[in-house]
Amino acid sequence: MDDSARRLLQRLIRRIPAQMLKPTLDKWDRLTAAHRQSMDFTESKWALTEKLLAIYVIENPDHSMWYALQLVDPEDDAHSVELTQFKEQFKSHLRELIRHVSIKIKKHTDEAVWIRIAWGDSFSRPNHLKPTYVVHHLQTPYVFVTSLTSKLKPLLSQALVLSTRYQAIKDASLSARKLTAIRDLLMRQYQQVFPTKYPSSLVENNQNASNILINKEQAELAASRHQKACEAFGDGMLPQLQSAVYKLETKFRDHTNKTMTEREEAFRCVVKFASTNLLESLRHCASSGISSTPGTSLLSSIPLKGRNYFVITDNGPGPSSQTRQPPN
Amino acid sequence: MEAASTKAGVLSHLSLLEVQARSRRTQPQQQSRVKELKAKVEALKVQKQQLEAEIETHQNLQKLRLSLDKQCADEEDVEMEEDSENSQLLRLMARHTQLKDLLHAHHLIGGYDIIKTRQGKGVCVSLATAYEGVYLDTYNLEIDLKPTVKIGRHNIPPFIPVNSLAEVNDMQTNMRAFLDALSQHLNAFAGRKQQLKLLREQHKSIEVMESNVLCSILVLMFKVPSAKTAVLCTLDYTDHSSCLPTRVHFECEDKQLPDSDQWKKNCSLLMETPVHTALTAMKKMGDIV
Numbered sequence: 001m002d003d004s005a006r007r008l009l010q011r012l013i014r015r016i017p018a019q020m021l022k023p024t025l026d027k028w029d030r031l032t033a034a035h036r037q038s039m040d041f042t043e044s045k046w047a048l049t050e051k052l053l054a055i056y057v058i059e060n061p062d063h064s065m066w067y068a069l070q071l072v073d074p075e076d077d078a079h080s081v082e083l084t085q086f087k088e089q090f091k092s093h094l095r096e097l098i099r100h101v102s103i104k105i106k107k108h109t110d111e112a113v114w115i116r117i118a119w120g121d122s123f124s125r126p127n128h129l130k131p132t133y134v135v136h137h138l139q140t141p142y143v144f145v146t147s148l149t150s151k152l153k154p155l156l157s158q159a160l161v162l163s164t165r166y167q168a169i170k171d172a173s174l175s176a177r178k179l180t181a182i183r184d185l186l187m188r189q190y191q192q193v194f195p196t197k198y199p200s201s202l203v204e205n206n207q208n209a210s211n212i213l214i215n216k217e218q219a220e221l222a223a224s225r226h227q228k229a230c231e232a233f234g235d236g237m238l239p240q241l242q243s244a245v246y247k248l249e250t251k252f253r254d255h256t257n258k259t260m261t262e263r264e265e266a267f268r269c270v271v272k273f274a275s276t277n278l279l280e281s282l283r284h285c286a287s288s289g290i291s292s293t294p295g296t297s298l299l300s301s302i303p304l305k306g307r308n309y310f311v312i313t314d315n316g317p318g319p320s321s322q323t324r325q326p327p328n
Numbered sequence: 329m330e331a332a333s334t335k336a337g338v339l340s341h342l343s344l345l346e347v348q349a350r351s352r353r354t355q356p357q358q359q360s361r362v363k364e365l366k367a368k369v370e371a372l373k374v375q376k377q378q379l380e381a382e383i384e385t386h387q388n389l390q391k392l393r394l395s396l397d398k399q400c401a402d403e404e405d406v407e408m409e410e411d412s413e414n415s416q417l418l419r420l421m422a423r424h425t426q427l428k429d430l431l432h433a434h435h436l437i438g439g440y441d442i443i444k445t446r447q448g449k450g451v452c453v454s455l456a457t458a459y460e461g462v463y464l465d466t467y468n469l470e471i472d473l474k475p476t477v478k479i480g481r482h483n484i485p486p487f488i489p490v491n492s493l494a495e496v497n498d499m500q501t502n503m504r505a506f507l508d509a510l511s512q513h514l515n516a517f518a519g520r521k522q523q524l525k526l527l528r529e530q531h532k533s534i535e536v537m538e539s540n541v542l543c544s545i546l547v548l549m550f551k552v553p554s555a556k557t558a559v560l561c562t563l564d565y566t567d568h569s570s571c572l573p574t575r576v577h578f579e580c581e582d583k584q585l586p587d588s589d590q591w592k593k594n595c596s597l598l599m600e601t602p603v604h605t606a607l608t609a610m611k612k613m614g615d616i617v
Contacts, residue, residue, distance in 0.1 A: 139487040139542040192483040194468035
């Protein structure tokens with residue numbers, strides 16, 4: 001939701017008389033029963049606006065880019081951190097680091113802990129129109145954030161590390177518009193395919209049989225390609241990533257171009273793959289035979305390592321730059 | 329003159345053909361047919377010999393398998409009858425089929441299954457989980473064997489510490505211990521998850537206040553009819569390789585209640601039986617609704 005939409009909502013709520021708010025929302029009929037119940041109409045209009053915005057973000061988590069962070073080096077008691085402890089610790093640590101901040105923590109039915117942070121500074125009260133959202137599953141090392149400026153990232157990182165009982169946090173080099181995509185990829189909640197003694201029939205839905213005889217000849221080859229493509233990327237609905245970026249810092253290699261090859265320093269370039277559903281496109285390339293199978297490990301590293309930002313040097317693909325900041 | 333020479337050409341050609349046909353007809357039809365059949369007989373004889381050899385090998389294998397199985401059962405030393413290449417090869421083949429059958433049996437009883445991948449440079453392990461006789465999720469783990477023993481890709485969720493289990497059980501030298509430990513953790517997790525699912529299905533009146541993805545903590549709210557009060561029950565599953573809790577704790581406004589005999593019994597019930605069955609028993613006794 002952009003700023004103008006948010007301000008419009010604010011003004012709307014302000015103009016509707018207090019006693020008409022509940023009947024208006026009921027008549028609008030766009031909130032689920034659970035959400036309607038959670039709206040406390042004795043609260044101030046400001047609180048109600050915030051609540052509605054929060055519901056909007058939770059129901060539509062794809063309106064901005066989500067980034068994955070990874071907690072590293074757990075302490076011994078990291079595995080027994082429970083919700084109330086985490087909530088208290090996070091709030092107190094963050095409040096120690098920055099005075100004017102508004103934190104709301106809520107647990108969802110899928111065990112995801114949602115944190116909404118409205119940041120203020122020494123001069124102004126917390127800005128509720130541009131909150132940061134953080135999603136974390138306890139006992140996993142992954143944290144998903146959106147709408148976080150580079151200035152505030154170290155504060156959030158510190159609070160997260162201390163409250164989850166890990167020693168450090170790093171950028172997981174994975175970002176996408178859909179929270180579900182990066183979450184499913186890292187939590188391995190999509191259908192992966194492994195070599196098995198009892199191969200199930202991975203039915204390929206492409207039944208464009210133009211010629212039955214051609215199909216018959218190609219059937220075995222097609223099945224084998226499909227199996228390998230699914231082993232590399234997965235079966236069924238894949239997490240919807242929109243892009244993959246490869247930053248190359250390798251020497252230029254082309255015999256026909258001497259001037260470029262003779263250069264000492266690395267040829268820097270960035271290769272970006274973009275698609276509405278990148279993993280689906282890559283899988284289709286492999287299964288339809290456009291790209292050879294087994295495909296290059298650079299592409300299959302995306303689901304294997306759970307990241308879509310790679311830095312490739314002459315020594316091989318290395319860890320992404322630690323200083324990469326999520327652009328705002 | 330032209331017509332005559334071409335006619336002569338045609339005629340001579342025709343007579344040539346006639347001679348050819350006659351020379352062919354002197355060899356009787358039946359002879360070629362007989363030849364065909366004889367050749368077929370030879371081919372079938374060769375096939376029969378091959379099959380007989382296969383049957384004999386198979387029978388020898390069976391005998392060897394029987395003696396091997398008996399030896400494994402009695403734990404006797406291996407008898408070397410003839411040291412010929414043939415019998416060694418047969419012995420190897422028998423051992424191979426024995427191992428394959430053992431793996432298959434292991435797979436049937438719900439243990440893990442292993443197949444070779446990447447031309448023998450790796451294996452893929454399939455770990456099945458089950459609880460109370462019901463098969464649940466199957467997890468897969470690819471392990472590279474060459475050049476080093478290393479864990480490849482897998483679909484085990486991130487809250488199961490695969491890497492630390494590999495370290496602790498020394499996967500490099502003792503693969504079996506690592507796989508057994510991993511299977512134990514996965515089965516325990518699947519068991520706890522299943523208990524939570526059954527609890528939610530069978531006991532809708534009991535509110536689940538807290539749980540987590542690893543199912544290592546469970547906080548429930550009981551309503552006690554006799555005391556007209558609520559009891560908060562915390563179940564800690566700190567041993568992640570077990571389906572049962574390591575600690576059960578009750579909290580209640582009435583401080584005396586958790587110390588009563590009845591509730592002490594409930595405490596041990598919850599420690600010793602799966603949570604959904606324990607709750608059914610507690611409901612039957614009227615302690616909770």
